[in-house]
Structure formats: structure tokens, C-alpha cells
Amino acid sequence: MENLKPKTENYQQVIQQLLLDYATVKPAYGDFEVETIFDTQRHHYQVLDLGWEQQRWVHHCPIHLAIRQGKVWIFRNTTEQDIAAELVILGIPKQDIVLGFYPPFMREMSDYAVS
Amino acid sequence: MENLKPKTENYQQVIQQLLLDYATVKPAYGDFEVETIFDTQRHHYQVLDLGWEQQRWVHHCPIHLAIRQGKVWIFRNTTEQDIAAELVILGIPKQDIVLGFYPPFMREMSDYAVS
Numbered sequence: 768m769e770n771l772k773p774k775t776e777n778y779q780q781v782i783q784q785l786l787l788d789y790a791t792v793k794p795a796y797g798d799f800e801v802e803t804i805f806d807t808q809r810h811h812y813q814v815l816d817l818g819w820e821q822q823r824w825v826h827h828c829p830i831h832l833a834i835r836q837g838k839v840w841i842f843r844n845t846t847e848q849d850i851a852a853e854l855v856i857l858g859i860p861k862q863d864i865v866l867g868f869y870p871p872f873m874r875e876m877s878d879y880a881v882s
Numbered sequence: 883m884e885n886l887k888p889k890t891e892n893y894q895q896v897i898q899q900l901l902l903d904y905a906t907v908k909p910a911y912g913d914f915e916v917e918t919i920f921d922t923q924r925h926h927y928q929v930l931d932l933g934w935e936q937q938r939w940v941h942h943c944p945i946h947l948a949i950r951q952g953k954v955w956i957f958r959n960t961t962e963q964d965i966a967a968e969l970v971i972l973g974i975p976k977q978d979i980v981l982g983f984y985p986p987f988m989r990e991m992s993d994y995a996v997s
Contacts, residue, residue, distance in 0.1 A: 815946075
């Protein structure tokens with residue numbers, strides 16, 4: 768069985784840096800904190816917008832990535848950026864990226880992994 | 883200045899156990915995983931529902947708590963449970979709980995902390 772630990776450690780560094788970069792940019796509207804939430808045990812990595820838009824409380828997760836069995840799952844991306852393409856540029860091969868928010872039959876039609 | 887470390891360590895244990903208990907219950911509908919996401923460095927603690935309802939991808943955070951300067955902030959609670967009251971039962975005093983999703987003027991009208 769393949770030892771997934773070095774790969775996972777590499778991917779988690781790449782992901783954390785990517786999300787830290789994202790989190791430096793605040794939404795143009797509203798009064799938000801942009802938080803990074805990294806669970807390095809369960810391998811969940813999020814950007815979260817927290818704050819007020821007009822009088823309304825906003826709790827919004829624009830990006831959520833996870834690592835499972837050596838693959839990067841994109842569970843959420845409401846940004847305008849193509850996160851999968853950025854991960855590829857950062858050295859993660861397409862076969863190690865899963866577009867988790869698509870149903871499996873749609874993943875099959877992509878160049879990325881199905882699971 | 884008060885050393886907040888022991889308090890924070892105590893509160894994070896209480897919070898993690900509470901959320902782990904919540905995460906044992908799956909939503910009655912849909913095909914979900916219920917994940918716990920604990921960032922023990924930045925002190926963010928979440929429950930997250932991930933999965934499919936009919937053909938639709940669902941990424942929903944029912945509970946998000948954080949610890950800041952020795953206080954527990956409730957940033958999100960879409961459950962039917964009164965999480966603040968449960969935290970009190972578990973030994974966290976009201977003056978150390980902030981209902982973060984209410985604007986400050988409403989927090990002032992509660993028995994809980996304003997910030």
C-alpha cells in the first residue's frame with residue numbers, strides 16, 4: 768500500500784498557503800473578517816467570511832478543501848477563481864484532485880479524479 | 883493580565899466534546915456526512931454537513947463556535963438547540979459566552995457577554 772503521508776503533508780502545505788493568500792483579500796462590500804480555519808488532523812481547510820452586511824449577520828464559507836487518501840477534495844468554491852486549476856499550477860496532478868461538489872457522473876466527464 | 887490559557891484549554895475541551903456529540907446525529911433527510919472541524923490553533927470549532935439532498939450538493943455549517951480572549955463566541959447555530967444554555971450547563975459562565983450572530987446592541991439586552 769502506498770504511503771500517503773509525504774503526499775498529504777506536501778498537499779496540506781500547498782493548500783494552506785493558497786488559502787492564506789485568499790484570506791488576505793476582504794470582500795469589497797460589508798464589514799467582514801476573513802478567517803482561515805485549518806484542521807490539520809482531519810485535513811479540512813477553509814476560508815470563512817464572518818461579519819455584517821448592512822444589519823445582517825453573514826457567515827459564509829467561500830472555499831473548503833479537504834485531503835482524503837492522498838487526494839484533494841474541493842467541497843466548496845464560491846469564488847470566481849478556478850481553484851482546481853490553481854492547485855494544478857501549484858504542482859498537484861489532476862488525478863489527485865476531486866471536484867467533490869459535482870456528482871460522480873459529472874466528475875467522470877472531467878479530467879480530474881472521480882474519487 | 884489574566885492568564886487565559888487554562889481557561890481556553892478547558893473551554894476547548896468542553897466545546898469539542900459538545901460538537902462531537904452533535905456530530906453523532908445525522909440529518910433525518912438526505913445523504914450526508916457530518917464532520918467536525920477543529921482548528922485548535924486559531925480556536926475555531928465547527929460541525930459541518932456535507933453531502934447530497936436529492937441531486938443537490940449541500941455544504942452546511944449548523945454550528946460554529948470560537949474562543950477569543952478566553953470567551954466562547956457563537957458564530958453560528960442553525961440547530962434547534964440552545965447552544966449557549968448548554969455551554970452554561972457544561973460549566974461556562976454566561977459572562978464568558980458571546981452571542982456573536984446578534985448585533986452588539988442586542989447582546990446588551992441578554993445575560994450573556996457583549997464581547
